[in-house]
Amino acid sequence: GDSVTQMEGPVTLSEEAFLTINCTYTATGYPSLFWYVQYPGEGLQLLLKATKADDKGSNKGFEATYRKETTSFHLEKGSVQVSDSAVYFCALSDQWNNNDMRFGAGTRLTVKP
Amino acid sequence: NAGVTQTPKFRVLKTGQSMTLLCAQDMNHEYMYWYRQDPGMGLRLIHYSVGEGTTAKGEVPDGYNVSRLKKQNFLLGLESAAPSQTSVYFCASSSEADIYYEQYFGPGTRLTVT
Numbered sequence: 001g002d003s004v005t006q007m008e009g010p011v012t013l014s015e016e017a018f019l020t021i022n023c024t025y026t027a028t029g030y031p032s033l034f035w036y037v038q039y040p041g042e043g044l045q046l047l048l049k050a051t052k053a054d055d056k057g058s059n060k061g062f063e064a065t066y067r068k069e070t071t072s073f074h075l076e077k078g079s080v081q082v083s084d085s086a087v088y089f090c091a092l093s094d095q096w097n098n099n100d101m102r103f104g105a106g107t108r109l110t111v112k113p
Numbered sequence: 114n115a116g117v118t119q120t121p122k123f124r125v126l127k128t129g130q131s132m133t134l135l136c137a138q139d140m141n142h143e144y145m146y147w148y149r150q151d152p153g154m155g156l157r158l159i160h161y162s163v164g165e166g167t168t169a170k171g172e173v174p175d176g177y178n179v180s181r182l183k184k185q186n187f188l189l190g191l192e193s194a195a196p197s198q199t200s201v202y203f204c205a206s207s208s209e210a211d212i213y214y215e216q217y218f219g220p221g222t223r224l225t226v227t
Binding site: 004034036041042043044045046049089100101103104105106 | 117146153154155156157158171172203205215216217218219220221
């Protein structure tokens with residue numbers, strides 16, 4: 001079945017450092033790919049998405065490119081802030097089964113001043 | 114516009130007790146979902162609903178029941194709680210009109226079963 005694998009955390013960075021969180025997927029169809037963010041004590045919020053190969057999703061300085069050839073959707077940010085500290089989830093939704101969104105295990109990011 | 118709300122926020126149960134978690138959304142979304150979140154495992158889908166009066170099983174449905182009597186509400190029931198059901202439960206909703214089915218999440222319910 002469809003699945004998502006993302007790099008294990010936790011990840012600790014200093015403010016203004018470069019961030020990469022790796023995400024790879026397995027899907028039989030043509031999935032849409034998502035990054036969700038969960039701030040402490042809150043539910044998940046959509047951070048960005050990409051719906052077809054080579055699409056780039058971007059929001060709040062974060063970017064991820066849908067790479068079909070490597071089945072990847074890595075999250076990047078050029079300069080992280082303390083306020084980016086959260087848990088990040090990669091997820092996919094197959095267009096033939098949109099009611100079954102599969103999530104990765106989550107990566108906890110801590111940014112220190 | 115409150116989005117997705119969940120009641121209660123926290124609950125402690127003894128093994129064998131029952132309870133119902135309530136999810137409400139005010140976005141007129143057709144689809145609603147219940148997930149559980151466990152450390153190192155991400156979110157796993159318990160049950161979902163594609164419309165009022167309909168429910169379907171997700172990845173981990175055993176030990177749970179759901180009902181969708183009104184479009185805006187989706188209830189998750191535990192008939193006989195077990196320690197393995199200690200988790201954080203999230204409700205989500207999405208619109209049929211959004212072809213990419215972005216899901217909107219509630220703040221979660223932390224359940225402990227002793």
